[in-house]
Amino acid sequence: MSKPSDxxxxxxxxxxxxxxxxxxxxxWAISQRLRQVSNDELQASDGSIYPALQKLELAxxxxxxxKTSELGRRAKFYSLTPAGRRRLAHEAGEWHRLSSAxxxxxxxxxx
Amino acid sequence: MEWRHWIYGLRARLRAxxxxxxxxxxxxxxxxxxxEMQTRENIQRGMAPEEAARRARLALGGLExxxxxxxxxxxxxxxxxxxxxxxxxxxxxxxxxxFALVTVLTVALGIGANTAIFSIVNGVxxxxxxxxxxxxxxxxxxxxxxxxxxxxxxxxxxxxxxRARARAFSAMAGAIEVPTILLGQGDPVxxxxxxxxxxxxxxxxxxxxxxxxxxxxxxxxxxxxxVISERLWNSRFGRDPGILGRTIVTGTITSTIVGVMPHGFxxxxxxxxxxxxxxVFPDESFGPRVRAQRVFEGIARLAPGxxxxxxxxxxxxxxxxxxxxxxxxxxxxxxxxxxxxxTTIVGEVDTALLxxxxxxxxxxxxxxxxxxxxxxxxxxxxxxxxxxxVALGAAxxxxxxxxxxxxxxxxxxxxxxxxALAYWGVQSLLGLSAGTLPRVDDVRMDVRxxxxxxxxxxxxxxxxxxxxxxxxAQTAPQQRMRSGRGSVGGGARVRNALVVAQxxxxxxxxxxxxxxxxxxxxxxxxxxxxxxxRVVAVTLQLNLASATGDIGAHIVQxxxxxxxxxxxxPGVVSAGSISRLPLDSECSDTLVFVKPEGSGSTDGxxxxxxxxxxxxxxxxxxxxxxxxxxxxxxxxPQGAPYPFLVSEAAARRFWPGEDPVGQxxxxxxxxxxxxxxxxxxxxxxxxxxxxxxxxxxxHRTAPRTLTTVVVRTSGDPMLxxxxxxxxxxxxxxxxxxxxxxxxxxxxxxxxxxxxxxTLLFGLFGGLALALAAVGVYGVLAYSVGQRTQxxxxxxxxxxxxxxxxxxxxxxxxxxxxxxxxxxxSAAVLFxxxxxxxxxxxSTTDPLTFxxxxxxLLAVALVACYLPARxxxxxxxxxxxxxx
Numbered sequence: 006m007s008k009p010s011d012x013x014x015x016x017x018x019x020x021x022x023x024x025x026x027x028x029x030x031x032x033w034a035i036s037q038r039l040r041q042v043s044n045d046e047l048q049a050s051d052g053s054i055y056p057a058l059q060k061l062e063l064a065x066x067x068x069x070x071x072k073t074s075e076l077g078r079r080a081k082f083y084s085l086t087p088a089g090r091r092r093l094a095h096e097a098g099e100w101h102r103l104s105s106a107x108x109x110x111x112x113x114x115x116x
Numbered sequence: 117m118e119w120r121h122w123i124y125g126l127r128a129r130l131r132a133x134x135x136x137x138x139x140x141x142x143x144x145x146x147x148x149x150x151x152e153m154q155t156r157e158n159i160q161r162g163m164a165p166e167e168a169a170r171r172a173r174l175a176l177g178g179l180e181x182x183x184x185x186x187x188x189x190x191x192x193x194x195x196x197x198x199x200x201x202x203x204x205x206x207x208x209x210x211x212x213x214x215f216a217l218v219t220v221l222t223v224a225l226g227i228g229a230n231t232a233i234f235s236i237v238n239g240v241x242x243x244x245x246x247x248x249x250x251x252x253x254x255x256x257x258x259x260x261x262x263x264x265x266x267x268x269x270x271x272x273x274x275x276x277x278x279r280a281r282a283r284a285f286s287a288m289a290g291a292i293e294v295p296t297i298l299l300g301q302g303d304p305v306x307x308x309x310x311x312x313x314x315x316x317x318x319x320x321x322x323x324x325x326x327x328x329x330x331x332x333x334x335x336x337x338x339x340x341x342x343v344i345s346e347r348l349w350n351s352r353f354g355r356d357p358g359i360l361g362r363t364i365v366t367g368t369i370t371s372t373i374v375g376v377m378p379h380g381f382x383x384x385x386x387x388x389x390x391x392x393x394x395x396v397f398p399d400e401s402f403g404p405r406v407r408a409q410r411v412f413e414g415i416a417r418l419a420p421g422x423x424x425x426x427x428x429x430x431x432x433x434x435x436x437x438x439x440x441x442x443x444x445x446x447x448x449x450x451x452x453x454x455x456x457x458x459t460t461i462v463g464e465v466d467t468a469l470l471x472x473x474x475x476x477x478x479x480x481x482x483x484x485x486x487x488x489x490x491x492x493x494x495x496x497x498x499x500x501x502x503x504x505x506v507a508l509g510a511a512x513x514x515x516x517x518x519x520x521x522x523x524x525x526x527x528x529x530x531x532x533x534x535x536a537l538a539y540w541g542v543q544s545l546l547g548l549s550a551g552t553l554p555r556v557d558d559v560r561m562d563v564r565x566x567x568x569x570x571x572x573x574x575x576x577x578x579x580x581x582x583x584x585x586x587x588x589a590q591t592a593p594q595q596r597m598r599s600g601r602g603s604v605g606g607g608a609r610v611r612n613a614l615v616v617a618q619x620x621x622x623x624x625x626x627x628x629x630x631x632x633x634x635x636x637x638x639x640x641x642x643x644x645x646x647x648x649x650r651v652v653a654v655t656l657q658l659n660l661a662s663a664t665g666d667i668g669a670h671i672v673q674x675x676x677x678x679x680x681x682x683x684x685x686p687g688v689v690s691a692g693s694i695s696r697l698p699l700d701s702e703c704s705d706t707l708v709f710v711k712p713e714g715s716g717s718t719d720g721x722x723x724x725x726x727x728x729x730x731x732x733x734x735x736x737x738x739x740x741x742x743x744x745x746x747x748x749x750x751x752x753p754q755g756a757p758y759p760f761l762v763s764e765a766a767a768r769r770f771w772p773g774e775d776p777v778g779q780x781x782x783x784x785x786x787x788x789x790x791x792x793x794x795x796x797x798x799x800x801x802x803x804x805x806x807x808x809x810x811x812x813x814x815h816r817t818a819p820r821t822l823t824t825v826v827v828r829t830s831g832d833p834m835l836x837x838x839x840x841x842x843x844x845x846x847x848x849x850x851x852x853x854x855x856x857x858x859x860x861x862x863x864x865x866x867x868x869x870x871x872x873x874t875l876l877f878g879l880f881g882g883l884a885l886a887l888a889a890v891g892v893y894g895v896l897a898y899s900v901g902q903r904t905q906x907x908x909x910x911x912x913x914x915x916x917x918x919x920x921x922x923x924x925x926x927x928x929x930x931x932x933x934x935x936x937x938x939x940x941s942a943a944v945l946f947x948x949x950x951x952x953x954x955x956x957x958s959t960t961d962p963l964t965f966x967x968x969x970x971x972l973l974a975v976a977l978v979a980c981y982l983p984a985r986x987x988x989x990x991x992x993x994x995x996x997x998x999x
Contacts, residue, residue, distance in 0.1 A: 032146055033153040050177025051154070055147065056186045063191070074149075081146045 223530020228537030239559030248321025256414030289314030290412025327375030523581025531573025619935025622888035629881025638956035645798030647739030648859035671819035692734030745793030766809035928980030
């Protein structure tokens, strides 16, 4: 079973929060979305989102409820809690700061 | 963290913890929904349904793996897994009760033996002595280098000197145990009195249970105060709450009781029942209170902050100073020796007990080897199950953890059974030890012992479980599943190594047991120097309460009277008396003498030798041979030199190359004494010690109140016990008898400790042998079982039963042989620790080193033969069909 690389592991939480923030989703849809948005760059198996989702739920950033899906089948839908929303804003801010810092450093090297 | 945020998480957490089943069902539904959706998608992309489902599972990364990883993320997951593993383990135990029983019993034997011995070690060696800060207490010995005395005692003025001068001590005292006869309140009974000088109770730091201990005012003696033991308060005074102020009569002394000591307070010995200040005794009891009269055993408490070394330096300096100050009495006593009190109490047994503790530890190792082999074999048999679980997604760590949990459950069950075994075992062991161990009252199953037993059981479980668990989890699942029940090649090597190791350890223990047994047999055949057959010994402490006038004359007369009455009893061949019976203790007296000028090697320095005070009939009754000269006469002319006998060892020591008979010496009491004869050596100080040089003086020269009458009889000596009691009672109704026993039983009692340790070693050596035999049998039987097919092929190809038998035997005996060689080599190194326990044989006794391996080889041969014979019964056709 392939595990997400370390970098992905750190950012997987952020990506999941972001995807769920767009609209409440069930696990499979989240995994499809994740694959889509990352252009299959993430070397993670579909299954790796479930421990991550559980972690986010235990932390109180997302919550889940069973609802009927578009195909009439019951599915577990995840939605963001207010705390999750704040968390997302915070994490995203951190990420921007970090990535722009890295970009600056890389540009510096090119000079 | 905001409260709402916390609440959301809490809901999920609670559900994860409380609704385990719900959470699992949730996860199952969620994941199957995922797979369904993915499969649909795959089919829409044009895949065949089966391929679509397979791809979906692949993309998920394995259904079970995903579940497992998700579960791992839940709170209390580790605990849940553990509970689950324990349940699984219990289920397995129910499924294979035979295996579980063998395991639990093996662990129980190992843990039982270890816990039993540990609880004895705990009570005897580890529990603190019942005094305040016992580590600060030291025995105090005066040392006289010239006379080679290293355990000298103290006189009354000595104790006063040391108390006044030694700044290294915060308190100091001297004590001696004196037999005394309690009169009043019922029958006269002999009890031991602790006669003390100095601040004994302050030194030990122990208060009274009722009233108070003796203090310095009491010690001045004018008040005649006494303190009694709880035991005496119980037996003699019926736990009278108004005990304080009552009187106690010890011999000729009446004292007022001012205190009762707490239970378990025992100093100077465990027999002491009443404590009296030295000053209440008349002068002659312990000789004049002068510096030279040294009878008290010194004890001191180190002052705060003073180390043993510092104290040792100070007392040496002080001893030298006192020797210079009082040349008449202290010349030569130029040093002192401090020994921690604990060492003096348990010093003799600690090596022996620690060796036994090591022995039971080794037995546990052998048991571990057996269990590890059992589990390895089982691991192979369970290979299929485990491989399936790995294939289904169980992580290897998970498998190892589960197998270890199984071992742990078995180990702890064994541990509990072991504790029960130990509880019973300790009682039996203490019964066997028959008073040969100090402090047995302190032996009990306390928290420390129980923690030791269970902790050791857990450790054992990990020890025997880890290797099989790792091996079981290592193997690739495909290989296991393909080969079905099949064997795993490398396992055999591990199993063989374990067998060699356990055989080696067993050989080591059997050799140890053999050495102890040989030594004990040697001890039994040692010639004590007398003939114990049909001799009964009657020990009594003469009652002086009715004495009037000259006490010395009273003692001589009373003893003569008792001797005559006993001699006249029917069935008595002869009788005699001695101050201290051989094997019981050293001679009561010491003769200090100088040889006259010109008689060989004399430089005028006084010579010292133990002096036994006997009646002339003693030597004849004991059958101690007269080698030269005349026997001890009953009487001798007034003013003539005192006649005395010397033992052969004394003759050799003091008159080397000369005939001592007729030699006249000047003795310490100022008079002259003449050697009238030489008698055979006697092991006075115990069977394990060489006979010391001894001289015998007629009892008229030194009246001693403690006396043992030896009686040689024509029939069963114990038949005389009652007539002897009656005779003594008729002479003095207040005269108690301390002991009536045959010399044979006294001899046997004197080596009770050796017997006890020999028994322990024998017991544990046998246990080791049995465990190793089971181990050899188990591994070989398993190997034969695994090779049924191979053996079948061989037999189909024409191998005879004999060939197969030889092949299997060779396989087994090669392992055993390697173990025996390793064990015997190790024994050469390790039996040295037994040095002090062995008498009359060397630690590398060739007979033992030949016999023990032979016994082991013989037992192992039987253990190998059983599976080998089964191998010969393999029917070729059926074996080939098997599997």
